[in-house]
Amino acid sequence: MNTDIKTQTPTDIFNAAKARLDFPALHQEVHGRPLVYLDNAATTHKPASVIEAVNRFYQRDNSNVHRGVHYLSQKATGQYERARETVKRFINASDQSEIIFTRGATESVNLIAQTYGRNFIRAGDEILISEMEHHSNIVPWQILCEQTGATLKIIPFTDSGEIDLNVYQKLLNPQVKLVGIVHLSNTLGTINPVTEMVKMAHAQEIPVLIDGAQSVAHIPVDVQAIDADFFVFSGHKVFGPTGIGVLYGKLDWLKQLPPYQGGGDMIHSVTFEKTIYADVPHKFEAGTPNIAGAIGLGAALEYLTSWSMDEIVRYEDDLLRYATAKLRNVEGLSIIGEAQAKAGVLSFALEDIHPHDIGTILDMEGVAVRTGHHCTQPIMDHYQIPATTRASLAFYNNRADIDALMQALQKAIEVFR
Amino acid sequence: MSEIRELYQELILDHNRNPQNFKPLPGANHHSEGFNPLCGDHYHIYIKTDENNIIEKITFDGKGCAISKASASLMTSFLKGKTVEEAIRAFESFHDVVTGKIDPETGMAELGKLAVFAGVRDFPVRVKCASLAWHTMKAALTETETVISTE
Known part of the structure; x- marks a missing residue:
């Protein structure tokens, strides 16, 4: 060495x-041949340590989180929150409560579209995304546009598969209320200059969501260096289980957003007259979460960090x-x-x-x-x-x-x- | 390689390279559009029937994989001159053979050359490719929907 x-x-x-x-x-x-797996952009395989972590949770520690005073519940809660801490470290978030567990990148985008949309998007506003987005970073915005009367605008890419920053610059204007950009294209392989694109949007005080579904497993991700307002990814594309994903949001933004879904675990107190919501991140995690998934994702990120x-x-x-x-x-x-x-x-x-x-x-x-x-x-x-x-x-x-x-x-x- | 040849028989490859009846049909009195959103296969089927419900002309155009294109080509050749009822019956036999519901030996007797698609039953994800043109043809004749999708 x-x-x-x-x-x-x-x-x-x-x-x-x-x-x-x-x-x-x-x-x-x-089919009688050694497997040659070249479909990692669809999903990655899981290391034994992830499979073991999920298995161990169900074998030994299974319990609900944030509820029981009993031993197993505390243990499950500890592991679930440690996974959050691991995610925070992996993408270099500044605070653990900026990490929200979701079902995947798709749900993370939908969460922002619906909560940010409810508070900040009005008729006549523009949402700017690129031509190379995955459907999961297109359709949630189309739904929001239908609901609000906002318009979806598209940043084109060149035939080589690159975003022309001059065109992007021209598309940024005071009507634009959010920019959504894929970090690493699942079809073209393009790594977009997200740090620069965020900077350009921020110059006009426009927040940016980065779709990191493909990037987290293949390039270093530092959400603070990128200065992303929101960053989403799925567990299963970064060697973790399916059905678990992450929404990172800057704390300032998350505090300004309404809840996504209502239910248990996202409240401080409930009466029929008034419900007080829990603080972030729990405000966005209604219902029993995918506990084993989160623990598996934590194990996956720890595994990846070993390299x-x-x-x-x-x-x-x-x-x-x-x-x-x-x-x-x-x-x-x-x-x-x-x-x-x-x-x-x-x-x-x-x-x-x-x-x-x-x-x-x-x-x-x-x-x-x-x-x-x-x-x-x-x-x-x-x-x-x-x-x-x-x-x-x-x-x-x-x-x-x-x-x-x-x-x-x-x-x-x-x-x- | 032998299983691949079982699927991609020469007749299929020929019809993929040189599809028959591969053109729109002005004057068609039945038309339908078929999609396979999973792989992007997309075809139009055009049919002209006469007053006795006989398929006088049948053509197709569009884009897709070798299996779907050859299937459309062979289907249109096969159905020309058949009655609407015979076409619907053929749809059912074809469907049963490619989905493995009936033995190709018995089911294919009436389907003639279309027997080359029997190999598809060993490739479940490709059944939709082979049957797309048939579903589209059936929709065109029964006119329940003008756009059909495999999903």
Whole structure:
């Protein structure tokens, strides 16, 4: 480890083989072939420590939180709140109460759309999002626009898959009451310059929501450095369980927002005449939360912290370059999304072979990719294609996975030639 | 590779490359539009029936995977000259075969060339691709809905 790092490739520095051993589901055969899992943008696999944490909770500690005086309830509450603390540290929030547990990034966006919307959006206002948003950062705003008479405005991207900041600058005006931007595009792989975009919005006192569903597992995230007003992500895309997600909000904002749902655990006191709501974050967590999910997410983030995020970035970038070079050699293949700042998402289209057919043939070779519009139909419309094939990487992937992808792709081409 | 060939038989690949009846149909008296939102398959089916309820002409256009396109191509070739009742019966036989409800040996006898789609039953997620054109055709003839979706 003390040798000169410069002489080593990222592949040498980062021990992906060791990481791979931590993920039990990666070690299986599919259709008689070793599984090659390249669908990490859809969901990541879970390390044994996460599976064990969830299992242990149900085996030993199962109880409801914030309610009982009994031993198990206190234990469950402690673990649930420790998970909140872990999330806070992971994204560098300034206060633990800025972390709200939700069902996922989708619910987090909906929560902001409905609560911020109720207090701050009126007819004639504008909500500004980008052309490369996931449907989960489009539809909640469309619903809000229908409810309020506000207008949804779109920041376009260039054919390489980058947001033109000059166009963005022109779209910012006093009517805009919120900007929503994806941090890392699940279809294009583009890493958007969110810090700069937040700064530009803040110059006109416009708050910004960042959709970090894809970024948290692949690039370092510091919500204070970004200066995001709201930041959302899902647990299952960062090696945690499904059904748990996070909404980060600046405390000042969260205090100004009304509750999202009403119910137990979000109140201070209830009478039929008047209910006093609990403080943040509990005000936004009505009902019994996904306790095991939160604990599992905490375990996932602790697991990820045991690695160096900078090394993960370098390793995945090396793998992305390796895969990109290989794909560029395939005749008739075009890569969709070629931003300068790009993470391990490889969307591509092959002349005359529909992605769905590629997906089936790859699957028979044990290679799991996603085919379709990836819940980003406006991106498909931009390139005038119905769908893409998408291979998306995680730090447990390696060059052999890319080689297997290329071999399977050759088989698809043979079938259709 | 053999399972893949079972699905992507030469006839399917041929019809994907050179689809038959792949054009709009001016003067059609039945039309429907079919979507598979999951993968973006999107087709129109155009049908002209005569006064005896016989399918005089049937065409399609749109975009989609090899299975869906070949299925539409072979279906339109197969249904030309059939009565509306025969078309609906064929829909049911085809559907039962690709979903594995009936044995392809028996069910496909009346379906002729369409037997090539029997392999689809081993690929549950692709059943929708094979049956999209058929659902769209049925909707066009029965006119219950003009836009249908597999979801």
